[in-house]
Amino acid sequence: MDRRKFLTAAAGGAGSLLLGGCGGSKDTVVIASSLPRTGIAQGQTESIVNGLKMALEESGGEVAGMKLRHQDMDDATAAQGGWDAAKEKDNAREAANDPNVMAFIGPYNSGAAENSMPILNEAGLVQISPACTSVQLTKKVPGDQSGKPDIFRKSGKVTFCRVCPNDFVQGPLSAVFAKEVLGAKRVYVLDDKELYGSGIAGLFIKKCGDLGIEVLGHDSIVASQQNFKTVIATIKGKNPDLLYFGGTTVTKGPQIAIDMKGEGLTCPLMVPDGCYEKSFVDAAGLDTVKAVPCYATVGGFDPSQLKGAGAEFVRKYKEKHGADPEAYAVYGYEAAKVVLEAIKKVGRKDREAIREAVLATKDFDKGALGKWSFDPDGDTTLKVLTVSKVEGWPFKPVRTVSE
Template identity: 50%
Template structure:
């Protein structure tokens, strides 16, 4: 005889199993429906910047970052179907007080590992670029747009150390560009300016970094070409407590002008203080430097009284000389951030505009395609620096240079250089 109770229990068990299967399937459908849409994640493009955001460079780079943010905000964070995310990375450390080689290397590797990163805006210091260019070059390559690097050897053959610039590009394809003129121009016009100022004897110092020594070497070569007497050229110890002995020695040589190739963060303020402390006032012995000291941090480090009359060269024109679109941008910057920008802010903005334009022209989320689009930038006028192009080396065709003096604790335009 058939066991009716057992048969009914079996049917109920089958029903429970079927119900469980249906429930699992339903939950799977709900999970898929609630998950983020694939295209939204796929269509995110990240632009990162790697700049010294710790230490005395922060005041300058705050304004560079603001410039990049302005460019992204104007596009409403969108380029075509792509959502643009901007990330502000620090390549400095508190221990170093300036850019740190280990931190810059870490940033470059982090960018490579994140497949959403399509553009790397940086670096600020040329020595940092030497480290990150090869890392990014082997990854796509991942394109760089620098708002500040000026060392010629990063891009120009025969302008730097042996093997430069090819040794930075293992893939044999260039991936580095910059929106500022290089030091082979700036260092030379500095020496020409010294000649115009009637200097005849110059002493040259540098901070022994890529940027500082590079521009000092260019200044020296051009000074000799201009017929100036170079009394000496040496590198300083950036960590020295003072430079009184050095400046006493230099004073004994009776120079008309002391040129310092370097950055504020390598003790430029103390160097100037000790020049004056040993009796070489700026109205007697000119102190000239490049754009590496063109920042409020230099004035703060040296002291307002000591910087009066200091001369500084810069690749481009100074904020007080902006006209047209640049002047309109300046007004927009002040309105947005309720502060004045430092000189490199406008180059941060231009770098951001270049990146966004290249992404739009590439039309695809592909590192190589976006790199190609950046290098194809010609007659670019979507920024505020006028119409310009990148050459085959990745250098800007903008060659405008200016000289400024410090008066009343402010940088004031003096003259156009190299005209």
């Protein structure tokens, strides 16, 4: 009967899953990364992995006499079309359970980080995110009842750190730039309702209050919506000096710019680092950014501003990939560099020692970002924000703001 055939096939499939997996030799060090490699954030994670792999290649495929391997895990599933909480947990456990894994780079989404952090913390495996900027992953927010970030640190040790400045840097400094450079007095704020976008928009609004900038309104869009003509027409009626959008390229940052041009709202548009990429200007079009002044912000520096090792990285990246690196590529590179340096220092496969070495990173200058350290919470001390004018790719840095 057919049924028997199916059962056999099913059993075979299940068996290979139960048994399958990877053996690892004793002298291999694995650096695992967990990023949404499929679905909508694919473009950015591609550049992160490019940067990461450059760092690994530079060390010649080995570190401290051990073979080096990169395990590229995907935390997105088809069923969700983007990052998936259960999948991110799986990846964290997979890394935690593989004795060869010495560091976990990722994730990309702050929401995903909340899922992997407790597992990696318990396993004592150091985690370096190249892109998560939500404040609560590392620091307690005044008035917050949820107990974050301590609930992610059950072991009492800090295992999560990030090489990108958090939203406390980006949101508020964007407001400072808006006031000082653009002279904005009345702003309207939109966000994409995602953890990242609404978080950064909230911090922007808060700082506006402190600086005496009037916030005319705040609304959320849905990224699957086709156009925002109606939303922009409404905003135009309020006549703002600046529109701030907390969101990313794939959550329709470019569409906002397009509809601003279409509806004749020509005040500047300001977007955070989720839009700091080539595909933002590709999707918005040069005609759009000519009509609507667009400013994109990125924590740290624009690749073109990097000096020394950073400039070298940019040159090599261009050589290899035939294009200027995206802002995120630098963070992928930096995260891998920090890890490799720590493993080199420790010289053996000892997660706890490597964790300590990573978190003790001080005045690190072997990467591309210049000199910086980790603070006790795992945040970078690089608290500067670069604002660039979007006129094509690469973006033109206008000013670097610091606290």
